[in-house]
Amino acid sequence: MPGPRERVVLDTTLIGTLVERLKALRDVLWRHARVIAALVAPLGRPGDPAAELRRAAAWADDAQRMLTRRLALVRASDEARDAATPDGRLAVVGTGGGTASGGRVALTLPPDPFGGDGDAARAAGTLLGVELAGAALRVSPDVATIAGAAARLGVGANDPDLVAGFVDAVGPDRLAAVLRLVGGVRGGGYVIEATARGPRVHASHGGPHTLVDAPSRRLPAETAAALTAALGAALATFSRAGRLTAGWLARFNAHGEAGAAETTLLGPLLGHGRYAPATLRLLGDALFAGTDVGGDHYRVRPAPLAGPGTGGDARDVGLFGGGPPAARATYAAALLRAIASEPALVARFATDHVEEILAGSRLAALPPPVQTGVPEQVASAWACLARRAGGPEARRADPAGAATFVARLGFAVHQYRAAHLDQTRRWDTSWLLPAGLRAAIGEVLGVWREEMYASVTGLLPAADALRDASGGALVTAWPAAASSDTAADTSGPWSTRLTGPIDGARIPAELWADLLGEALAAGGPLARALATDAALVAGRWEQDQWAATRGYRGDGRTAYPASPRALGRLRQSALFAFFGATLARTADQLTLRAELDAREDTRDTAKVIDELAAIVRAIKPADPVGTLTGLAVSVPVAGAAADLKPFGAPILSSDALAAIDSARIAVAALPGWQAAYVASATAVWLRRADDPIIPVEVTDAAGRRRRFTGDPRADGFITGPLDDFLDAAGRPLAPERTSPARRAAYLRWLASPALVANNDRLPILVSVLPQPAD
Amino acid sequence: MAGTSVYASGSVYASGSGGAGGRGGPVAPPPAGLVANERRGTLLAAAAALRVADAEVATAFGQVTTVFGGGAWEGRAATAWGGELSRARAGVAEALAGAALDCSGAARAEPEWVPRDDPRAIRPVSVPGLPLDGR
Numbered sequence: 001m002p003g004p005r006e007r008v009v010l011d012t013t014l015i016g017t018l019v020e021r022l023k024a025l026r027d028v029l030w031r032h033a034r035v036i037a038a039l040v041a042p043l044g045r046p047g048d049p050a051a052e053l054r055r056a057a058a059w060a061d062d063a064q065r066m067l068t069r070r071l072a073l074v075r076a077s078d079e080a081r082d083a084a085t086p087d088g089r090l091a092v093v094g095t096g097g098g099t100a101s102g103g104r105v106a107l108t109l110p111p112d113p114f115g116g117d118g119d120a121a122r123a124a125g126t127l128l129g130v131e132l133a134g135a136a137l138r139v140s141p142d143v144a145t146i147a148g149a150a151a152r153l154g155v156g157a158n159d160p161d162l163v164a165g166f167v168d169a170v171g172p173d174r175l176a177a178v179l180r181l182v183g184g185v186r187g188g189g190y191v192i193e194a195t196a197r198g199p200r201v202h203a204s205h206g207g208p209h210t211l212v213d214a215p216s217r218r219l220p221a222e223t224a225a226a227l228t229a230a231l232g233a234a235l236a237t238f239s240r241a242g243r244l245t246a247g248w249l250a251r252f253n254a255h256g257e258a259g260a261a262e263t264t265l266l267g268p269l270l271g272h273g274r275y276a277p278a279t280l281r282l283l284g285d286a287l288f289a290g291t292d293v294g295g296d297h298y299r300v301r302p303a304p305l306a307g308p309g310t311g312g313d314a315r316d317v318g319l320f321g322g323g324p325p326a327a328r329a330t331y332a333a334a335l336l337r338a339i340a341s342e343p344a345l346v347a348r349f350a351t352d353h354v355e356e357i358l359a360g361s362r363l364a365a366l367p368p369p370v371q372t373g374v375p376e377q378v379a380s381a382w383a384c385l386a387r388r389a390g391g392p393e394a395r396r397a398d399p400a401g402a403a404t405f406v407a408r409l410g411f412a413v414h415q416y417r418a419a420h421l422d423q424t425r426r427w428d429t430s431w432l433l434p435a436g437l438r439a440a441i442g443e444v445l446g447v448w449r450e451e452m453y454a455s456v457t458g459l460l461p462a463a464d465a466l467r468d469a470s471g472g473a474l475v476t477a478w479p480a481a482a483s484s485d486t487a488a489d490t491s492g493p494w495s496t497r498l499t500g501p502i503d504g505a506r507i508p509a510e511l512w513a514d515l516l517g518e519a520l521a522a523g524g525p526l527a528r529a530l531a532t533d534a535a536l537v538a539g540r541w542e543q544d545q546w547a548a549t550r551g552y553r554g555d556g557r558t559a560y561p562a563s564p565r566a567l568g569r570l571r572q573s574a575l576f577a578f579f580g581a582t583l584a585r586t587a588d589q590l591t592l593r594a595e596l597d598a599r600e601d602t603r604d605t606a607k608v609i610d611e612l613a614a615i616v617r618a619i620k621p622a623d624p625v626g627t628l629t630g631l632a633v634s635v636p637v638a639g640a641a642a643d644l645k646p647f648g649a650p651i652l653s654s655d656a657l658a659a660i661d662s663a664r665i666a667v668a669a670l671p672g673w674q675a676a677y678v679a680s681a682t683a684v685w686l687r688r689a690d691d692p693i694i695p696v697e698v699t700d701a702a703g704r705r706r707r708f709t710g711d712p713r714a715d716g717f718i719t720g721p722l723d724d725f726l727d728a729a730g731r732p733l734a735p736e737r738t739s740p741a742r743r744a745a746y747l748r749w750l751a752s753p754a755l756v757a758n759n760d761r762l763p764i765l766v767s768v769l770p771q772p773a774d
Numbered sequence: 775m776a777g778t779s780v781y782a783s784g785s786v787y788a789s790g791s792g793g794a795g796g797r798g799g800p801v802a803p804p805p806a807g808l809v810a811n812e813r814r815g816t817l818l819a820a821a822a823a824l825r826v827a828d829a830e831v832a833t834a835f836g837q838v839t840t841v842f843g844g845g846a847w848e849g850r851a852a853t854a855w856g857g858e859l860s861r862a863r864a865g866v867a868e869a870l871a872g873a874a875l876d877c878s879g880a881a882r883a884e885p886e887w888v889p890r891d892d893p894r895a896i897r898p899v900s901v902p903g904l905p906l907d908g909r
Contacts, residue, residue, distance in 0.1 A: 006849065006850065006851060007849055007850075008847075008848075008849050008851070008852075009847070009848040009849055010846060010847040010848065010849075010852075011845055011846050011847075014841055014844060014845065014846035014847075015846050015847060017841050017846070018838065018841045018842060018846045018847070021834070021837045021838045021841055022838055024834055024837070025831075025834040025835060025837070025838055028830055028831055028834040029831060029834075029866070032823075032826075032827035032830065032831060035823055035827070036820070036823055036824060036827060036870075036873075039816065039819060039820040039823050040820050040824075040873060040877070042816070042898035043813070043816060043817060043820060043877070043880075043898060045873070045876055045877065045880065046876070047869065047872060047873055047876065048869075049824060049827075049869040049870050049872075049873040052865055052866055052869035052870075053827070053831070053866060053869070053870075055862075055865075056831075056862045056863075056865065056866045059858065059862050060838075060862070063855070063858070063859075066855075067847075104845070
């Protein structure tokens, strides 16, 4: 008799420890029970301490099984929170967020109908499985029994013991046949045979028309939907228990054969529960291996299903007999979206398949009359995958994986553009990215905006591991070590291994520029959002710079060659210059494309360029707050104005081109400012003997008054041998040959108030974006 | 066979008091015509094993209690389970300590030496199939 709903507060990590300690206690009790029985029993003394030990050992064993089951139920309930009733999940207490990564969870659990008895639950699941298979796998399915079984399975779908009993009783081959019935999938070349041990499925081997295709073998839509939901939730539980493996999938086909997985049948189920990342990864890798986007048409084919327990020759066959064409697309989209919903998985998965995602997306965006056959829902799922792989959840859950994904995405986009675009030769053979993927890239850039602008305004070039031996151009193939989390490539300052979001600043500016260019080409609200991001970052830098150097004027008598805030302003200007340059280049590419295509949609290009020009006009490099206001007010007005001219000439307006040109001209003055700054700052240090550095006193962000002398040791930038970036003669070591710690200390020193304020040869970047007259 | 008890060199026997093979000292020769009381030795060994078990089981229970009390699980069912845990722990401790006391008391009541033909000169037979070291 199930009790009332139970409120549970538990720490999933500690429960795991408790289970382990109960197992240890059980073992200790059993061991001593044997010893004491051997010693005491022959003595014939009253009492039986060994029996007491055995009783306690049995209790400990029951307790650990009860807690294991309870933990699984809590995890299932927590995992299924999206599908749960609003009052099902009360709160997640403290840090950690969920049970997947441990942490304290408060839940109201539904009553356990088996009162914590796992064996009883398993037996009930077995009974349910036998009942469902018997009712479904017959000439005329017993709809009432199926509906009843679906309802009971739906109630117990989160119970790992019940589900294990159910799935084991049905078996992967019969489950495939049940799913064919549920999905109304005809054909497939299999028969159902009634045996003493229940119905059995096997291949028909070209025999006569089989009973499985009889018109009566259909389920009412309502029953089919209920059974789909119940099976989806149950298989998700089975997956989270670690049972939905390659070995199990290798028998998941209605032919009863070994080595073939009819994965397409899983399509309708995937949305009804949270499947284990290992299962999703297995299916996802096979999906991409069987998706061909390399030519001019989207094709799918059987692919290896790699994993233990398959004997090495298991294949993802999709669906025997083909089935409806949309079924595979539904499966692919559902699987990709399920993977996208797993923050700890999505980044590494998308990193491994980024080339296919981009190639497939370009294929999907080819204009009519080309029929590439890319299902719309699959293209949309690719964009979702990219958005989530670089999104905030993945960044938190898998910092290294997310950083690597963004780098890999940028690298792939850069490689493609380098191969297909040459503005100077007026050459563009590229296939465009669809708007959905451009929007996804834009969202990713919003998440990584700090790292992007830190990279493009850094004093030292980022990530030379992606550059060739000369240190100039980028390498042409992604370094193998960079995608592996077990790579030993951790030495040296230019390690390809990205360990977290901060390493986003090591992604080369060229890659960021290409990603930003792709996103800006979408125009409209996305381009404005990207400009807003730039202004927000600039505004924060300005605030931080001010907070770290308050009160530097000191006694009012000392005159410094420069303000200690000058480098900050320089970086702020460089940020806007980078944005402006990327925007101008994007506008150029859009213009060229429109000219080369000479198509009807030139008007769309003109509208995007109008929007980009409005953004350029709104940017005020020395005034991030004013920029934000301009972006919020003037850009939408420009967009609306463009929309009001539906019959205007489809040509680019001279005003817009002039605004874009202003950004282009300003950028020409920029290259090399970082090297110029480093050289002049180093000179300030090396000439200190005959031209002393004037100490600078500031109040830092923490409110402490600090005095900077320019000496990296006295100022606390060098704290020991590990971060000592000076050679024996006191000259800075070449940063490309020093450790990351030394390089970081070197960069902090170069930007310190004393070195900036004493620098009388600061590169001048005043008003990098000349403002057109209003 | 007399005087060659399997317990004579075992650590459990050494922890007993007043045994024929007293800790550290030379083994005193039996009085003429007498042999070691094997039943007494077995009682002492059992008492020592019970005390060792009591200590080890208490430690293992303590480790469970520490995690449980550290906030692993709270609520109505947890409170009930905590009661079961306490009862299981107390029941085992009481059984072991009681049996150890009983064995020690019985051993004290036994003479150290017995005539060669006394039934206590023969080591009590252990339960078949259960090794004495518990492994």
